[in-house]
């Protein structure tokens with residue numbers, strides 16, 4: 080069997096993956112010991128549509144961010160060459176140095192190194208990742224900075240020790256990168272007849288870097304005003320050496336798995352990456368039993384893996400006493416009694432804070448790994464659009480007539496125009512409220528605009544001071560409601576149809592028949608993708624795409640109008656009784 084790095088990481092996620100992969104690849108010709116034809120058919124029907132034979136697990140979306148990640152790789156190579164006086168060269172994946180090793184059981188392990196260099200005494204390996212340096216440095220400074228390079232700390236206090244542990248956990252936010260580098264390191268030890276000294280480096284985006292070029296049309300990233308490069312380089316040689324034990328253990332497990340050639344029932348856990356970017360492709364199969372309404376996975380902000388692996392499927396399968404938060408207890412009770420929970424008084428008290436005119440605001444951004452515009456850091460959320468519905472007096476807001484928006488005309492920097500338009504439209508001189516949904520995102524963007532355009536700081540600060548988070552009316556907020564005289568930490572509103580999520584797309588159908596389903600752009604990620612296409616589109620094509628984006632963002636702010644009105648109606652109904 081040929082096992083590249085990606086396949087290795089996938090198969091060694093858990094014992095189940097191997098069996099499912101055998102079925103997925105070989106369909107009805109799959110062979111697994113002790114696996115019946117009925118079992119095979121059952122799994123196949125979940126992988127391929129029994130009528131059309133369509134692949135139900137296929138994810139054939141073109142990955143529009145690839146060129147952005149390629150640019151990061153080029154910059155990583157550029158920076159390490161400057162820092163260490165080396166001569167790594169950027170190459171397309173197929174042209175990169177291939178490291179290969181055939182183990183004694185006859186399996187081939189292989190990978191391409193992002194950067195590979197050899198001189199008389201040493202081999203230099205480079206992994207480039209698009210994560211931020213803060214992720215690698217950790218909360219308690221796992222690494223120290225010396226001569227332009229980060230090296231593993233010698234500090235051994237309790238906090239650093241805890242932080243260091245994450246490095247060796249392949250499923251942690253930092254451990255996954257170290258594990259990748261360890262795989263490459265392992266194969267290079269097998270391709271090192273001269274027993275050279277192997278050095279391993281990781282280059283990631285520098286969280287401290289601030290781009291100080293006005294129009295960076297040529298994608299160049301000089302040192303910033305504080306002398307930072309756009310990429311940070313970590314010497315992870317000692318880390319991967321220590322991590323090798325874990326990787327070899329995984330490799331042995333994998334070889335055993337292939338020899339055993341069996342299907343093992345799933346044991347669910349964080350290794351599945353459920354609903355995360357790095358989610359296992361077989362989650363639709365292994366999590367199928369939990370797709371039901373009232374599933375145990377609906378518990379708010381907690382995955383009860385132990386219970387799930389012990390056969391518990393529903394919210395009600397967990398006893399009341401086993402639940403540790405007020406919110407999850409409330410969810411259970413709503414499910415068991417098939418009822419909606421509303422704390423009318425709290426919602427009414429929250430709504431009382433809102434003053435007219437109301438400005439319902441929503442931003443759309445594009446997250447580029449390398450900064451594109453002046454003042455931005457790597458992985459900045461670049462604003463390119465906002466939608467605004469204005470309700471001047473209670474009940475006076477029309478979906479079209481009272482809608483205002485701003486959207487970039489092209490791929491160039493539009494932030495200043497956006498900022499000016501925002502300030503022009505939101506007039507808080509005589510009071511008012513800016514309503515957003517889940518305020519952290521909008522507040523952060525406004526804070527960034529203040530940094531980019533200090534001349535507008537005062538006006539932006541006023542907008543920021545008037546922000547009200549509509550989601551708080553539903554999900555609650557301890558601090559806000561304590562100030563209003565409520566000391567519980569419950570939801571203010573819970574309906575079983577929410578299924579544990581308060582996203583605007585889940586809440587809207589409870590108050591209206593409107594839906595995102597008929598739109599061309601249906602969510603924030605699709606909005607990002609649509610905007611990214613502006614880069615190469617003709618003016619006419621951009622205009623077509625713009626209309627789709629405007630419709631999408633418009634529904635976001637109109638949804639807020641609908642939800643607030645819906646909540647007010649609930650209050651009025653209660654008061655009328």
Ligand code: SF4
Nearest residue numbers: 093345351359362365
């Ligand atoms: S979803 Fe989880 S349990 Fe199933 S194969 Fe993937 S990692 Fe294993």
